[in-house]
Structure formats: structure tokens, C-alpha cells
Amino acid sequence: MDTAEIRRRFVAHFQAAGHTPVPSASLLLDDPNLLFVNAGMVPFKPYFLGQETPPYDTATSVQKCIRTPDIEDVGKTTRHGTFFEMCGNFSFGDYFKERAIELAWDLVTKSQADGGWGLEESRLYPSILDGDDEALALWTKVTGLPEHRILKLGRKENYWSMGVPGPGGPCSEILYDRGPDFGPDFDPASLGPDMPFALEDRLLEIWNLVFMQDELSAVRSKEDFDIAGSLPKKNIDTGMGLERIALLLQGKQNMYEIDVMFPVIERAMELTGRAYGADPVDDVRFRVVADHVRSSMMLISDGVTPGNEARGYVLRRLLRRAVRSMRLLGYDEPSLPELLPISRDKMGETYTDLHTDWERISRVAYAEEETFRKTLQAGTTMFDQAASRVKQSGGAAIAGPEAFQLHDTFGFPIDLTLEMAAEAGLSVDEDGFRSLMAEQRERAKADARSKRGQHADTAAYRAVLDAHGPTEWLAYETLETESRPLALLREGVAVTSLGNGEVGEIVLDRTPFYAESGGQAADAGIIEFDGGRLEVVDVQRPIKGLVVHQVRVVDGELPADAALLHAQVDPDWRTGARQAHSGTHVVHAALRQVLGPSALQSGSYNRPGYLRLDFGWTTGLSPEQVKDIERVSNEALRADLPVGWQYMTLEQAKDWGAVALFGETYDNTKVRVVEIGGPWSRELCGGTHVDHASQIGTLVVTGEASVGSGNRRIEAFTGVEGFNYLARERDVVGQLTSLLKIQPQDLVPRVADLVDRLRSAEKEIERARLQQLLSGGAELAASAVDVGGVRVVAHRVDGAGGGDVRTLALDVRGRLAGDQPAAIEEIGAADGKVSVVAALNESAQARGLSANDLVRAVGPFVGGKGGGKADVAQGGGTDTSRLDEALAAVRAAVASSGS
Missing domain, CATH: 3.30.980.10 (Threonyl-trna Synthetase; Chain A, domain 2)
Structure with a gap:
């Protein structure tokens, strides 16, 4: 049963029971306590809190949700995902425990032919709050299950509150036993109030029924609170993860393999040449890609844009984790244009705005990937060098200054450095990093205070203000004044004079100069004195009431006790x-x-x-x-x-x-x-x-x-x-029209025609280049050498990148089709990078050879790694000095496979 049908049946079931269907709210609600909507009941909070009167007594919804605390666990378990859909039914003082249990049990167990989900009762285990005898009696009455099949769990699992004084109540969960492949056998009658961790994957929670009946006066923790009394109206709030039901009804191992997510993984496999299910580490990366691509798309759809704070930072982190996971899987090209439309087509069946707003959504996502690719290109090299130095020295942690440099110079967020370090088996000196970040923030504040790096100590300025009072500021009235010097300073210290060529500061009793403020640059001009002249470089207000001129002496020497000065703003300025x-x-x-x-x-x-x-x-x-x-x-x-x-x-x-x-x-x-x-x-x-x-x-x-x-x-x-x-634009147009011998109105179509012809020529050149590359395929196939009964082509292509190397390898493999095993490995070197592609025919695979093994065999010689499927695998590296040794290693690997 596909996810869309599961969703439809849920809503239809409760609508038939008299519930008002409510469309999903945006992921962004005006709630100061929440970054995103994280549960299906969030849009209904004003009704549960008594702040608003609900327009209906009962309702049902499938709500978009985002939860971010578990980002690091995405892909590692069957339970953690950032974006998910929460199916819920709600009663605002209408029905209570018995009806909620009836409605839930009926939908879960009713046959699919009758519109239900048809889950086997023998695999379903309701749970209650230990001590909620009323719920226990109702579950046995409604379901006919014996008491020992109903688990009695503690407050940690089965009591709900908002974490603050207000409504709360006991819960009942419906758990599904996924069988011994997902955890040890258990005796339900002997389980205590705490769910054993070992059973959390086996007993999968699919539905939580909250019986909102208590008024809480204090909430100290999830398990420690005071109940002041009963609510005047008892409410029902339920939540069921759509993805969890989908994985059960679709017979999948986890939420990442359901119909709305796995197509992204399938496309990622095509792009990377690696197989899902072949390597546990790669599997986590595939799942991260599927989850984060979908989550990012839904966030952008609801108006979030990448940034460095709050919601924008979460989105940026999700997008960048997805992109980086694809790179770790071996795909270095822009990946979001390949993956995001797949997710759009699946989720767009329900959320049609993904199609109508696609231009904006894709533009935001693709721009962020391009920015991150530039960041990674420079920063990853630096990180690898830092990690290598740490390992060679026998250390275990990336130093704080190096983590800070990654952040400050290359834009690496600290969480990315932490992830990369963990993958390399290292830690990071986070305390050192935080200390340097704090110092940088303080320097920035000091620079802002001191205006372009001048002395930040205002004591000298304060002394001038206290002695002479505020500057008479006449910038609105005039461009020149006769003024008297009140103080000369250099680097925040009073001086007795400024010599020819020196830069310092002068405070006047009155000035016509505009001091920089409100986005307007300071005035430029001159200050003349008997025997000399000053150039005004900048004008600031370091403290309220005082105008300070930064000046350069261009003629003469200015004494602090100079007589009257003539200050004049440049009128053109x-x-x-x-x-x-x-x-x-x-x-x-x-x-x-x-x-x-x-x-x-x-x-x-x-x-x-x-x-x-x-x-x-x-x-x-x-x-x-x-x-x-x-x-x-x-x-x-x-x-x-x-x-x-x-x-x-x-x-x-x-x-x-x-x-x-x-x-x-x-x-x-x-x-x-x-x-x-x-x-x-x-x-x-x-x-x-x-x-x-x-x-x-x-x-x-x-x-x-x-x-x-x-x-x-x-x-x-x-x-x-x-x-x-x-005028400059006109000159450019004039030069182009003269060069092309056309009229100005014909310029755009002529240039467009030239650009089209240039692109056509470039494509023709590329086709010719590719033909030339492939023209050597027949000669390479003919040059295959026999290594233990396997025809082997191990060849080096200088100046070729990954795409060319792959094309050539597949072409040669096609020419060696037949019953005799054939193994081709092409190694390209361009711009200091090595690209490796291995391709095997079916006979070679039947003999036990793997393209994966052949790519990995050259890894130590090219300073890299790679992988893929048994028939085609690819990799890369950064060491171009040992390519001949790498080719020899290919032949050796084939030879050893037959021994």
C-alpha cells in the first residue's frame, strides 16, 4: 500500500467517524517556543490550552513536522528522521479514552479490503501508563486481548505534557512486534515500567494516544511533575507516524526505503555507482541523502532560506549534509539537481505547491549547493592535511586553532568539522575553538567601536568632552567654518603636534564636516592653518557629542596650540x-x-x-x-x-x-x-x-x-x-556595433546568434574530442593481455577526468564482450587529480572478480579510495606520481584472484 493511500485511508476513517479534516499547517508557526512544528497537535495548541474556542468538536489531520535534535542519528536507526508526517485525531471535550481506543484499533486491524490497514492482531501490543487501570480495562474490553498482552510502562514512556504547567495526561501506545530479526524475544507479562533499549527496534511504536485529563501545576522533568487537579474538559490528542506505518505495510526495513523516499536512494545509486545494502557505512550516507533532500525541500517550500542562524541554519546544515554524503559516496558533481526533482515528484502528489513553486524552491537549494561546493573544495583539503598531521604525530584531536581556521577562512561550520573528525577517528578541541570564536567576536566589537581599527579607548575623547563640551556641529548649515583646535591625538593619545606626512586626529570647537552615520560616508575636505594644510581622511563620533577628524598633514607642522583654523568641506564631495x-x-x-x-x-x-x-x-x-x-x-x-x-x-x-x-x-x-x-x-x-x-x-x-x-x-x-x-555603456554599445557593422537595435539578436553558434561549435568540438577518445577503444581492446585467463586492459589516460575515464572503460568493456573474462581499469590524471574506473564483463564477475576490488587495489598508489558495484566501480585520488605502479597493482590483483 503506497503512502498516499495510507494517508487517504487515515483521513477517510476519521472523517467517516464525524471528524473535520484539517489541512496540514505550515512547518513554521508563530510559536516562540518552537523552531518548527514538531508534532501533529501543535496547530491545535490554542484549543487545548483554552486560549481559543475550537471551531469543531473533533478533527483529524496529517501534519508536516520537523524534528532536529536527532540529526546526527539520521540513517543510523529505523526511527530517526528530520521531516515526517504525523497523522492525528483530536477531540476537544467530545469523546475520551474508550472511543479513542476503538477508533485506533479499528483502523489498525480492519482488513485492507474494508478500508483498514490489516495489521495482524497477534503482532500488536497496546501499552498503558502503569497504574492507569481505567485504560487497562478499556483496552481489554475493546480489543479482547488478555491483560498480559498490554504493556504497563512508566511516566518516561507513557505520560505526556508540554513541559510547562498546563494540560497533561497518561498515554497509550500501540506497538508492533517486528519479530526476532529486530531484537530479542520477550515476555510481555514480565516487562517492567521501562522499555528495554534492546526492544526499541523490535517493538516499534506506531501510534500514541494521549488522554489529556490533568492540570499540571509544575513540570520539573518528563517524569517529575505535580498534578493540581483534573481539566474541566477532557481531550484526546493522538499521533501516528505515517512513515512508520508505511514501512510496515510496504514490508520495508526502515522508513528510508518506503515509496516516497527510496527513489532518491535509487537515483543516488545510479549517480555514485555504489549499491545500497552492500556497505553499512554507505547505507547510512544513502539514508542521510534521502531524508535531508526531502526535509530541505519541504522547509524551503514553507519559506525557509539557508542562513547562519535558527531555521536558516538548520536548512543549511541539512542541505550541506546531503551534498557531502553524496561526495563521500563518490559523486563530485552537483547532486541536488539530480535528486531534488525525484523527491518533488513523490511528495508533490500530496503537496502540489512543490510543483507550482518549484522555480523558487530549486533556485534556493541549488544556489546553496554551489556555495557549499566552493567551501568544500578548499576546506576539505585543509582538513585532510590537519587530520594527517594529527595522526602522524600520534595525536587524537584536531586543535582548536585549526578548527577555527577552517571556520574563519573556509566557512566550515564547527559541526561539519566535528563530523569529519569523527569519521577520521579523531576528536576536536571544541573548548579551544569556542575560546577563539569568543575572542573574534570581541575583536569585531572593538573594531566597530573604534571605527576602522582606531584606538578603542575613549578616555582621551571623554577628557576633551568634559573639558570643552560638545562639538558645535554645523554640517546642515554651512560647508566652512573658522574653528579652534581643542585637542590633537595619535592612536588615542594626546600629542603636542603633528608633523608633515603624519596621520592623527583633531577635535575642533565647531565643524562643518559630516561625521559618518546613517549609512552616509563622512565628508572629505581640508583644514588650513597658518603655515600648513591638513587633508581630512575621515570623520567620526567616537562618543556622543564629540566630532573627531582623522587628518593627514600635507604641508607644514600643526601645533596643538595653533590659533584659528579654516575648515572647509569639499563642495563637490x-x-x-x-x-x-x-x-x-x-x-x-x-x-x-x-x-x-x-x-x-x-x-x-x-x-x-x-x-x-x-x-x-x-x-x-x-x-x-x-x-x-x-x-x-x-x-x-x-x-x-x-x-x-x-x-x-x-x-x-x-x-x-x-x-x-x-x-x-x-x-x-x-x-x-x-x-x-x-x-x-x-x-x-x-x-x-x-x-x-x-x-x-x-x-x-x-x-x-x-x-x-x-x-x-x-x-x-x-x-x-x-x-x-x-556614457560608458553607450561607448561599449558603440564599439560593438562598429565591430559587428550593425545598428544598435540589432546588437542583442546578433550577439545571441554568435553565442548560439559558439555553443554549437563547442558541442561539436566536444563530440570530436569524445570520438577521438573512443577511437582508441578498439586499439586498447586489441592490446588486452592475458592474466591468468582474464583479458586485462590497465591503461593510463593523461588529461582525462572522471567522465571521460568512465566512458572509455565502458567502451572497451563492450568491445571485449564474450565468454572469456575481461577486466578493464582506466586511470586518468588531470589538474592534479586522479580518476579511476574499473569495468568487468559478466564472465569476469562469474569467475569471482569484482570491480570494487580492482578500484580499491589502486587506492594506496593514488592517495584515495572508491567503490561501486561488482561490474562497475570508480574512485579517485590526489597522487599522480605513482600511476604506473597503480596499473601494475591492477594486473597483480587480477592474477592473485585466480591463484
């Missing part, structure tokens, strides 16, 4: 800065107009002539959307929308509709609201702006891309830089 900052507001407003109000800015940076704006969005924008954003922005410039600002309280700003960004803390007594075109754009902002939108000049969007999970970035040029960008 300020004009460009104003254009870019106002342009940022325009793009933000256009973005919200095109995409909707949920497209909110999450960060920005602007300097003269350039802006970038980050915003929360889960998918890439289409070219049409980007064009619309640019068009709306330039329409605002053409309309010459007025730009103004005024001060008001934070509450007034919110009432006025102003957008506050970045989660910043604002002074409630006075905030500055900048508006462009009235309500079209209103934002809290302290930057410098143009007076009218037309003064931005032009706005040219140059790019849109991802900058992390759920975040996109738009970049644009403004003002003269925008015109320059368009």
Missing part, C-alpha cells in the same frame, strides 16, 4: 553625498511601491555618486521589477518632488507614518524626519539631502543581488556618476 543619500530614500520608496510595503530597508551605504540599499526579501527580483524600481525613481526626479525635513517627537513621527530603520534607538524628545514628495517618502534620518529631487540628477540601478539569507541588495549610481555610467 558634499553635492555627490547629498545626491546619493536622497537617492537612497527615493530607491527605498520606489522599492516599496513596486514590491509592496513589506520590502523594508535593512541597511544602506552611500558615498558621492553611489548608493547601495539592503532590504528584506526572500527571492531575487525579476529584470522587470528592477526596471520598474529604476523607472519609479526617475519619475520622482522628473517630477522634482520637494525634499524637506523637520524635527518632532518619535511618537509624532510614527503617527506621521515615518519609517524608522535598523532597530536603532531614537531620542524621543527630538527626531529628524526627512520627506520627499510628502507622504511618498518619510524616514527618520540624520543625513544631508538635496532640496529638490531633480537635484539628484539621474539614478541608474546597476545591480540587484543576494547578500545573505532573506536579504537582497540594490546598487545604483547618482548624479555625474550616473551619467558617466550611462
Whole structure:
């Protein structure tokens, strides 16, 4: 019985009994206590907690669930999977224990011809909470089973609560005896309240009936709690794992082999050339692939994107474990494009949104694999070197600094390093790693505080502020001031002078310079003094109220007691800065107009002539959307929308509709609201702006891309830089049209035609190359040497990769078809990597030869390993210096097999 039919029968059974069928909720619910929906009852929690009135007395559902604590055990047992479907029936004060038992037992034991599942009663063992005599009596009444067939288990197994004060109650499980192949024989009458670990695979729990009847006042642990009294209404919450029923009804050994999962394993076998069931280590990897591919797909479908925190991190880990498992199975090409559609086609029979939303789902998954492949390529080499050094020195652990370097340089998450170390028989100095991570976080905070690595100690700045008061900041009013120096500093220490060429800091009593803030770069300009000049490199506010200028002395020597200075902002710089900052507001407003109000800015940076704006969005924008954003922005410039600002309280700003960004803390007594075109754009902002939108000049969007999970970035040029960008584009078009001797409007089709012709030529070259490669097949077959009655071709192909080597090996094998045993092993070397493929005909296999053995025979000589089936196996390595020895080892392995 396929999984879809099992699911259908479950819902039909309870619907016929008067239950309202409820569709599965999303895996993501607004529950602060849960990362994902982890049980079928989660969407019904408000009803069980009395927070909401249920719209029905009874309900049934098949709920999507994700559980993540057991990721490390996936594939190792029959019970652990990340994504699963929980079948459940629920009563909200309607029926209770007896009816719940009747409904469950009827579906489980009713014949398949009558719409049930038809499990043999002789293999079913109900369980109760030890001491729940009412449940014991009801089970014997409903099922007719003798009391000794009903297991009496303790609170650990058979009492349910949410882990907090609230509803709870005893449980009854239905267990299925899978037979002696899955555990020792047992006497049900002699089992105590704790289920023996040895029986957990044999007595497979398929259904849990929760009799929600108690009000808990304290929950200290799963087995330690206080019962304050009875609930005013007694409820039923049941949960049955769909995959567990499926493995029983389909006669499978575990959940990974059922109809909705095993096709992924079958495709993985085709891709890797390895057989499921041949090697226990490989079997775990195949199961990880099947589980994680499905789980990742379902998470992406419900809106999760890969990231470094919370849900995004779980998804990233699942995807990367799947990809890495395929690599460990010997498949180095992108695997998700091969596997994910298989899972989609099976799960899409029920969840049709997998088909309708496939473009987004696949795009997210494939992009993450590509990113991870780059990470693995560099990081795996470093890990292997580190592991080799540890083993050669007789050690047992990867050092903390090396684990940190893997993380910091190559993006290896620590859990991946831990997994790889465990596979290599090593541990990791996690404490050392965590210590270095903490130091890095502290350095990052210090750098942020000190602004680009300057001295982080604010004592010197505090002393200046205490002595002279806050800087008179005039950036909004003027571009130049006559100012008096209050302090000279170098690396956070007061100095008496700055010499020619030296870099230091100067604090003025008043300044026209804009200090970097709100995404706007600091002003550039000069400060002149009697006998010299300073170049302003940067302007910051290391403490509130104080503006500090980082300067370079370009002429003369500046004494700390200098008289009046002349500070002047570069007017062209300020004009460009104003254009870019106002342009940022325009793009933000256009973005919200095109995409909707949920497209909110999450960060920005602007300097003269350039802006970038980050915003929360889960998918890439289409070219049409980007064009619309640019068009709306330039329409605002053409309309010459007025730009103004005024001060008001934070509450007034919110009432006025102003957008506050970045989660910043604002002074409630006075905030500055900048508006462009009235309500079209209103934002809290302290930057410098143009007076009218037309003064931005032009706005040219140059790019849109991802900058992390759920975040996109738009970049644009403004003002003269925008015109320059368009001029450069025009020049490129002019050069191409001149070169191709066509009109500009014909450029795109002509280039497209050239690209098509180039691709056709490349394909033709590839076909010719392949023909040339295979043309040597006949000669190779003819060169086969007899080794103990086996025709052997052991050949080296320089410059060939894995695909070419496999093609050649299979071609030669085909030419040696016949009754005489034939063994072919091709070894290719390209770009410092070795590819090995062994292929045997049927006669060679009948003689007892295995392609697996021939590939493994060359492993020590090429610095690698491999495997596959008896007829075809493949492997690889990194040592190209001993290929001739490897070929000799092939012939020796064939010779020894016949002795």
C-alpha cells in the first residue's frame, strides 16, 4: 500500500467517524517556543490550552513536522528522521479514552479490503501508563486481548505534557512486534515500567494516544511533575507516524526505503555507482541523502532560506549534509539537481505547491549547493592535511586553532568539522575553538567601536568632552567654518603636534564636516592653518557629542596650540553625498511601491555618486521589477518632488507614518524626519539631502543581488556618476556595433546568434574530442593481455577526468564482450587529480572478480579510495606520481584472484 493511500485511508476513517479534516499547517508557526512544528497537535495548541474556542468538536489531520535534535542519528536507526508526517485525531471535550481506543484499533486491524490497514492482531501490543487501570480495562474490553498482552510502562514512556504547567495526561501506545530479526524475544507479562533499549527496534511504536485529563501545576522533568487537579474538559490528542506505518505495510526495513523516499536512494545509486545494502557505512550516507533532500525541500517550500542562524541554519546544515554524503559516496558533481526533482515528484502528489513553486524552491537549494561546493573544495583539503598531521604525530584531536581556521577562512561550520573528525577517528578541541570564536567576536566589537581599527579607548575623547563640551556641529548649515583646535591625538593619545606626512586626529570647537552615520560616508575636505594644510581622511563620533577628524598633514607642522583654523568641506564631495543619500530614500520608496510595503530597508551605504540599499526579501527580483524600481525613481526626479525635513517627537513621527530603520534607538524628545514628495517618502534620518529631487540628477540601478539569507541588495549610481555610467555603456554599445557593422537595435539578436553558434561549435568540438577518445577503444581492446585467463586492459589516460575515464572503460568493456573474462581499469590524471574506473564483463564477475576490488587495489598508489558495484566501480585520488605502479597493482590483483 503506497503512502498516499495510507494517508487517504487515515483521513477517510476519521472523517467517516464525524471528524473535520484539517489541512496540514505550515512547518513554521508563530510559536516562540518552537523552531518548527514538531508534532501533529501543535496547530491545535490554542484549543487545548483554552486560549481559543475550537471551531469543531473533533478533527483529524496529517501534519508536516520537523524534528532536529536527532540529526546526527539520521540513517543510523529505523526511527530517526528530520521531516515526517504525523497523522492525528483530536477531540476537544467530545469523546475520551474508550472511543479513542476503538477508533485506533479499528483502523489498525480492519482488513485492507474494508478500508483498514490489516495489521495482524497477534503482532500488536497496546501499552498503558502503569497504574492507569481505567485504560487497562478499556483496552481489554475493546480489543479482547488478555491483560498480559498490554504493556504497563512508566511516566518516561507513557505520560505526556508540554513541559510547562498546563494540560497533561497518561498515554497509550500501540506497538508492533517486528519479530526476532529486530531484537530479542520477550515476555510481555514480565516487562517492567521501562522499555528495554534492546526492544526499541523490535517493538516499534506506531501510534500514541494521549488522554489529556490533568492540570499540571509544575513540570520539573518528563517524569517529575505535580498534578493540581483534573481539566474541566477532557481531550484526546493522538499521533501516528505515517512513515512508520508505511514501512510496515510496504514490508520495508526502515522508513528510508518506503515509496516516497527510496527513489532518491535509487537515483543516488545510479549517480555514485555504489549499491545500497552492500556497505553499512554507505547505507547510512544513502539514508542521510534521502531524508535531508526531502526535509530541505519541504522547509524551503514553507519559506525557509539557508542562513547562519535558527531555521536558516538548520536548512543549511541539512542541505550541506546531503551534498557531502553524496561526495563521500563518490559523486563530485552537483547532486541536488539530480535528486531534488525525484523527491518533488513523490511528495508533490500530496503537496502540489512543490510543483507550482518549484522555480523558487530549486533556485534556493541549488544556489546553496554551489556555495557549499566552493567551501568544500578548499576546506576539505585543509582538513585532510590537519587530520594527517594529527595522526602522524600520534595525536587524537584536531586543535582548536585549526578548527577555527577552517571556520574563519573556509566557512566550515564547527559541526561539519566535528563530523569529519569523527569519521577520521579523531576528536576536536571544541573548548579551544569556542575560546577563539569568543575572542573574534570581541575583536569585531572593538573594531566597530573604534571605527576602522582606531584606538578603542575613549578616555582621551571623554577628557576633551568634559573639558570643552560638545562639538558645535554645523554640517546642515554651512560647508566652512573658522574653528579652534581643542585637542590633537595619535592612536588615542594626546600629542603636542603633528608633523608633515603624519596621520592623527583633531577635535575642533565647531565643524562643518559630516561625521559618518546613517549609512552616509563622512565628508572629505581640508583644514588650513597658518603655515600648513591638513587633508581630512575621515570623520567620526567616537562618543556622543564629540566630532573627531582623522587628518593627514600635507604641508607644514600643526601645533596643538595653533590659533584659528579654516575648515572647509569639499563642495563637490558634499553635492555627490547629498545626491546619493536622497537617492537612497527615493530607491527605498520606489522599492516599496513596486514590491509592496513589506520590502523594508535593512541597511544602506552611500558615498558621492553611489548608493547601495539592503532590504528584506526572500527571492531575487525579476529584470522587470528592477526596471520598474529604476523607472519609479526617475519619475520622482522628473517630477522634482520637494525634499524637506523637520524635527518632532518619535511618537509624532510614527503617527506621521515615518519609517524608522535598523532597530536603532531614537531620542524621543527630538527626531529628524526627512520627506520627499510628502507622504511618498518619510524616514527618520540624520543625513544631508538635496532640496529638490531633480537635484539628484539621474539614478541608474546597476545591480540587484543576494547578500545573505532573506536579504537582497540594490546598487545604483547618482548624479555625474550616473551619467558617466550611462556614457560608458553607450561607448561599449558603440564599439560593438562598429565591430559587428550593425545598428544598435540589432546588437542583442546578433550577439545571441554568435553565442548560439559558439555553443554549437563547442558541442561539436566536444563530440570530436569524445570520438577521438573512443577511437582508441578498439586499439586498447586489441592490446588486452592475458592474466591468468582474464583479458586485462590497465591503461593510463593523461588529461582525462572522471567522465571521460568512465566512458572509455565502458567502451572497451563492450568491445571485449564474450565468454572469456575481461577486466578493464582506466586511470586518468588531470589538474592534479586522479580518476579511476574499473569495468568487468559478466564472465569476469562469474569467475569471482569484482570491480570494487580492482578500484580499491589502486587506492594506496593514488592517495584515495572508491567503490561501486561488482561490474562497475570508480574512485579517485590526489597522487599522480605513482600511476604506473597503480596499473601494475591492477594486473597483480587480477592474477592473485585466480591463484
